[in-house]
Amino acid sequence: MSADRDTGNAQARRDEFESLYDRHSREVWAIAYARWMDKDLALDIAQEAFMRLWKAWERGEHILNPRAWLMRVARNLADDYAKSAFRRNGTHPPATMNGVRAPTPQPAELLEREEAFARLRKVLEQLPQADRDILTLRYTLDYDASEIAKILEINTTAVHMRLSRARQRLAERLAEQGVEPPS
Amino acid sequence: MTTPPSEPTADLDRLLTAFYQSELPKPWPRPRYPSLAHAHPSPAASSRDMPRHTGQANALSQGKFALALSVALLLGSCWYLSGLPVADWSPPAATNRESVNPFDLNANQRLLDQQLQLQRPGSQPAPNAPALPQVDLLNLHQPGDTGLPKNAPTR
Numbered sequence: 001m002s003a004d005r006d007t008g009n010a011q012a013r014r015d016e017f018e019s020l021y022d023r024h025s026r027e028v029w030a031i032a033y034a035r036w037m038d039k040d041l042a043l044d045i046a047q048e049a050f051m052r053l054w055k056a057w058e059r060g061e062h063i064l065n066p067r068a069w070l071m072r073v074a075r076n077l078a079d080d081y082a083k084s085a086f087r088r089n090g091t092h093p094p095a096t097m098n099g100v101r102a103p104t105p106q107p108a109e110l111l112e113r114e115e116a117f118a119r120l121r122k123v124l125e126q127l128p129q130a131d132r133d134i135l136t137l138r139y140t141l142d143y144d145a146s147e148i149a150k151i152l153e154i155n156t157t158a159v160h161m162r163l164s165r166a167r168q169r170l171a172e173r174l175a176e177q178g179v180e181p182p183s
Numbered sequence: 184m185t186t187p188p189s190e191p192t193a194d195l196d197r198l199l200t201a202f203y204q205s206e207l208p209k210p211w212p213r214p215r216y217p218s219l220a221h222a223h224p225s226p227a228a229s230s231r232d233m234p235r236h237t238g239q240a241n242a243l244s245q246g247k248f249a250l251a252l253s254v255a256l257l258l259g260s261c262w263y264l265s266g267l268p269v270a271d272w273s274p275p276a277a278t279n280r281e282s283v284n285p286f287d288l289n290a291n292q293r294l295l296d297q298q299l300q301l302q303r304p305g306s307q308p309a310p311n312a313p314a315l316p317q318v319d320l321l322n323l324h325q326p327g328d329t330g331l332p333k334n335a336p337t338r
Contacts, residue, residue, distance in 0.1 A: 018214060025214070026207070029207070029208075039206045039207070043208055113201075120199075135203075138199075139196075139199040139200050142200075167192075171195050174198075
């Protein structure tokens with residue numbers, strides 16, 4: 001009976017964990033991505049954040065707001081990236097991969113798109129962190145202002161203002177570099 | 184008031200959406216768990232749900248194989264060496280050294296001096312070297328022998 005109850009609890013915990021993962025892992029990824037602009041590193045950070053949540057549950061810790069907890073852990077992990085073991089464990093900072101190209105030739109339109117993305121990435125990297133946070137959540141997850149406000153723990157008006165300014169700054173810098181949106 | 188961007192809003196939206204969507208990993212991976220034992224995977228959750236660390240697994244299995252091979256080689260070597268015939272060993276032939284009373288310090292010193300002299304290159308034993316006394320170790324103690332010098336005053 002006790003074993004059955006333990007198994008049932010474990011399964012319930014696993015179900016809850018996977019539900020949280022399905023709902024919030026992309027948000028966690030977006031927060032990490034906005035920090036370093038590296039999708040693989042962001043994925044590592046997101047996975048690590050969820051793994052820490054699982055371990056915290058195993059230790060018997062009760063986490064009232066797992067979403068906020070995950071965001072905080074992801075931010076800390078992203079901030080600690082430069083001095084952490086991530087660098088030694090096979091993930092590469094963005095600069096390492098900038099020059100890597102696909103071995104097979106690509107069609108002209110794909111190359112044009114890749115070039116536009118590379119310029120956009122460069123401009124995004126120069127934007128303030130707060131701008132990148134908002135832009136990443138807005139355009140990766142298609143979140144509206146109220147969702148972004150919850151994640152960033154700011155009010156909706158501030159989200160609107162920041163988003164508007166971020167887009168304006170971005171558009172100006174892109175125009176300076178002559179980047180055209182892909183057709 | 185802020186001035187509107189020169190680029191149309193829709194184009195910027197499209198560019199940003201395309202960029203960020205291209206960066207989002209596809210397909211989205213399943214969560215990792217610290218260990219399979221704690222994860223209690225359901226029967227439906229096969230190994231495809233778990234992170235695949237094939238490189239680490241290969242390295243681990245290779246390490247185990249190398250360890251097993253090393254132990255097998257060690258045991259085989261021991262077994263092979265134990266089967267070899269052992270060469271007969273006998274103590275070195277007894278030399279015709281003079282037997283010396285171990286308690287006679289003077290005789291021992293002389294013997295040591297002789298040996299040192301023989302070990303020097305080109306040295307020959309002195310022809311007039313006094314012969315060392317033959318001492319019978321089994322009959323060191325004679326009846327009536329007190330161990331004192333013969334001319335020692337007796338009480």
